[in-house]
Amino acid sequence: MADLNTDVRYIKGIGEKKAQALNKLGVFSLYDLVSFFPRKYEDRSSYKPIALALDGESVCIRALVADTPRLVRVRRGMELVKFRAVDESGSVDITYFNQNYVKDNLSRGDSVCFYGKMELSGSRRSMVNPVYEKEGAERGVTGRIVPIYRLAAGLNQRTMLQAVRQGLDACVEKLPEALPESVRERMQLVQARYAYENIHFPADFGALELARRRLIFEELFVLSCALGDMRRKRVNDNGLVIARPEMEDFWGSLPFPPTGAQRRAVSQALDDMGSGRAMSRLVQGDVGSGKTLVAAALIWAMARAGYLSAFMAPTEILAEQHFSTLSSMLAPFSLRVGKLTGSMTAKEKRLVKAQLAAHELDLVVGTHALFSEDVSYSDLGLVVTDEQHRFGVEQRSALIGKGQRPHVLVMSATPIPRTLALILYGDLDVSIIDEMPPGRQKVDTFAVDESYRARLNGFIRKLVGEGRQVFVVCPMVEENEELPKPLKSAEEHTRELQQTFPELRVACVHGKMKPKDKDAVMAAFAAGETDILVATTVIEVGVDVPNAALMVVENAERFGLSQLHQLRGRVGRGQFKSWCILVSDNDSPEARSRLDIMHQTNDGFRISEEDLRLRGPGDFFGSRQHGLPEMHVADLGADVNVLQQAQEEATRLLAADPELRAPENAALRERVEKLFTKNAAGFN
Ligand code: ADP
Numbered sequence: 001m002a003d004l005n006t007d008v009r010y011i012k013g014i015g016e017k018k019a020q021a022l023n024k025l026g027v028f029s030l031y032d033l034v035s036f037f038p039r040k041y042e043d044r045s046s047y048k049p050i051a052l053a054l055d056g057e058s059v060c061i062r063a064l065v066a067d068t069p070r071l072v073r074v075r076r077g078m079e080l081v082k083f084r085a086v087d088e089s090g091s092v093d094i095t096y097f098n099q100n101y102v103k104d105n106l107s108r109g110d111s112v113c114f115y116g117k118m119e120l121s122g123s124r125r126s127m128v129n130p131v132y133e134k135e136g137a138e139r140g141v142t143g144r145i146v147p148i149y150r151l152a153a154g155l156n157q158r159t160m161l162q163a164v165r166q167g168l169d170a171c172v173e174k175l176p177e178a179l180p181e182s183v184r185e186r187m188q189l190v191q192a193r194y195a196y197e198n199i200h201f202p203a204d205f206g207a208l209e210l211a212r213r214r215l216i217f218e219e220l221f222v223l224s225c226a227l228g229d230m231r232r233k234r235v236n237d238n239g240l241v242i243a244r245p246e247m248e249d250f251w252g253s254l255p256f257p258p259t260g261a262q263r264r265a266v267s268q269a270l271d272d273m274g275s276g277r278a279m280s281r282l283v284q285g286d287v288g289s290g291k292t293l294v295a296a297a298l299i300w301a302m303a304r305a306g307y308l309s310a311f312m313a314p315t316e317i318l319a320e321q322h323f324s325t326l327s328s329m330l331a332p333f334s335l336r337v338g339k340l341t342g343s344m345t346a347k348e349k350r351l352v353k354a355q356l357a358a359h360e361l362d363l364v365v366g367t368h369a370l371f372s373e374d375v376s377y378s379d380l381g382l383v384v385t386d387e388q389h390r391f392g393v394e395q396r397s398a399l400i401g402k403g404q405r406p407h408v409l410v411m412s413a414t415p416i417p418r419t420l421a422l423i424l425y426g427d428l429d430v431s432i433i434d435e436m437p438p439g440r441q442k443v444d445t446f447a448v449d450e451s452y453r454a455r456l457n458g459f460i461r462k463l464v465g466e467g468r469q470v471f472v473v474c475p476m477v478e479e480n481e482e483l484p485k486p487l488k489s490a491e492e493h494t495r496e497l498q499q500t501f502p503e504l505r506v507a508c509v510h511g512k513m514k515p516k517d518k519d520a521v522m523a524a525f526a527a528g529e530t531d532i533l534v535a536t537t538v539i540e541v542g543v544d545v546p547n548a549a550l551m552v553v554e555n556a557e558r559f560g561l562s563q564l565h566q567l568r569g570r571v572g573r574g575q576f577k578s579w580c581i582l583v584s585d586n587d588s589p590e591a592r593s594r595l596d597i598m599h600q601t602n603d604g605f606r607i608s609e610e611d612l613r614l615r616g617p618g619d620f621f622g623s624r625q626h627g628l629p630e631m632h633v634a635d636l637g638a639d640v641n642v643l644q645q646a647q648e649e650a651t652r653l654l655a656a657d658p659e660l661r662a663p664e665n666a667a668l669r670e671r672v673e674k675l676f677t678k679n680a681a682g683f684n
């Protein structure tokens with residue numbers, strides 16, 4: 001008997017090859033299969049009279065096969081099956097390429113439903129390779145709302161559909177009800193079985209909506225419970241008790257006074273570190289708000305108390321940059337600062353590792369290498385990670401598995417709306433740096449269209465002439481022929497710019513390059529050796545180039561607002577007046593009003609709220625940047641209200657049954673426990 005854990009090979013028609021293709025989509029068990037939700041649906045639920053179908057329209061028709069399907073040889077190796085089908089309104093010529101078996105399946109007089117694209121030439125109508133089902137057979141792909149799935153090589157829609165159908169038949173009865181009855185009733189949500197059946201094979205659009213609502217809620221609810229559970233477990237984590245030092249000793253060493261927000265964040269962290277339980281705190285602040293200083297202050301406090309700190313950056317080049325900034329901030333106190341990155345020689349690494357094991361350093365700055373297995377620390381008191389969204393929740397817990405439980409400070413430059421922060425960082429305490437250091441210049445932002453190109457080029461020439469540097473961001477790496485309007489590709493655009501500006505030095509960096517090459521190009525730009533850097537969004541989390549005074553974003557309508565904000569944060573980091581030009585030829589009112597928000601405000605939190613309002617949370621969950629387990633809600637299109645409700649219900653339930661021990665919560669508990677283990681393999 002099949003159950004939810006049964007391998008997908010169990011399904012008739014799924015052999016080794018197809019199973020492997022399914023595995024690529026993350027589908028291993030029957031449970032995975034039925035949880036693999038359609039990407040979209042095609043409404044084939046109503047039939048159209050043949051004569052009313054428009055040219056190019058995809059329609060379902062119900063017709064009689066009017067003559068005997070015959071095989072026509074067009075040329076060597078190429079045969080067609082042809083016949084005519086009729087209904088009361090008219091007739092259509094039907095042709096199948098490479099599907100000779102159709103000749104044997106259909107006979108004159110059969111009543112058949114076809115779904116396909118109607119083509120009109122004069123008064124003749126034709127359809128090529130329509131899907132069909134004989135009248136009386138069970139409706140699968142015609143006469144109903146049909147699910148369309150994401151595919152991998154070796155799979156087609158029909159295989160997927162049949163596999164899911166069988167999967168549901170085999171185990172829909174066994175689907176556990178993860179939502180407690182009380183929650184389900186209060187939220188007026190349908191039962192699991194109904195939801196899984198109708199998300200794949202909706203009886204009608206009303207049923208689909210009910211299914212969708214329930215499944216989105218369920219996923220966000222399980223996630224909220226899991227994060228709540230992590231938070232609860234953390235309360236029991238014993239942490240080193242660090243006495244609060246006299247912070248003025250540190251602040252006084254700086255060339256500028258800390259902002260109120262920086263003081264507050266440091267103070268909150270010191271409270272945590274003195275409390276006896278281990279800190280897990282997120283410091284969220286816009287680019288340029290001065291998060292590094294917060295980290296430096298805490299590293300200093302740790303060293304005073306006799307403990308070592310580790311600072312982890314997402315890339316080598318950022319590690320280098322932090323190494324030098326932190327070294328100079330801590331220099332007045334003679335702290336010993338080391339570095340550990342993947343590109344160092346074995347000998348260099350060995351030396352640093354020995355120093356770490358012997359506590360001969362006060363701070364080590366590095367990449368993931370800091371937490372590889374062969375590194376051991378003595379007296380590790382604090383772990384700081386920069387740019388949180390590059391690290392998964394699982395990784396955070398892997399870090400803290402090193403030796404005793406150190407305090408953890410996570411820094412993120414991605415302002416996110418409060419509603420999402422609750423979910424994304426549900427297991428962390430949060431400090432928000434909502435104040436910029438004084439004297440920061442606003443980056444003037446303008447949205448323009450192609451007609452502005454010549455002036456833009458003139459502007460670039462002028463700025464570079466003054467000694468400044470320019471970022472140009474494109475949405476993708478290579479030309480993509482599938483898209484209707486050509487988008488600026490980074491490589492192509494680099495060539496164009498080099499032609500426009502033969503006298504300037506133009507370089508290109510994109511995500512498909514090897515990390516080493518990428519770092520080399522970035523480093524050359526940072527050193528002022530190139531004038532214009534064309535990039536894909538790899539620079540989003542990036543390097544400090546105070547001399548860069550202009551950010552140009554091509555096809556700006558393709559980017560999310562928060563992403564544009566991050567990109568804009570790459571300029572205006574030095575003493576120079578800076579600009580951000582958003583180029584877009586999309587003049588739909590929606591695209592215009594989005595870009596207009598960028599012109600109106602530099603406040604990352606406001607921008608993120610707008611972004612969430614305009615796009616819904618699906619986009620946030622869809623991008624894998626946040627480090628949460630893979631979610632399906634992105635496909636289903638969740639809205640903000642459901643997110644809030646799920647969060648509230650999870651909080652309420654956990655208040656009543658913190659460990660989910662009640663028998664009626666057993667199914668939920670199982671889901672919660674599985675959530676973070678399932679995807680853990682993807683992280684290192
Ligand atoms: P973030 O990491 O938050 O993007 P950084 O820590 O890199 O920002 O700080 C950005 C710049 O602001 C740095 O050059 C830093 O020296 C400067 N800075 C930080 N705090 C202050 C402050 N209180 N007053 C003036 N300048 C500051």
Ligand code: MG
Nearest residue numbers: 291292386413
């Ligand atoms: Mg930073």
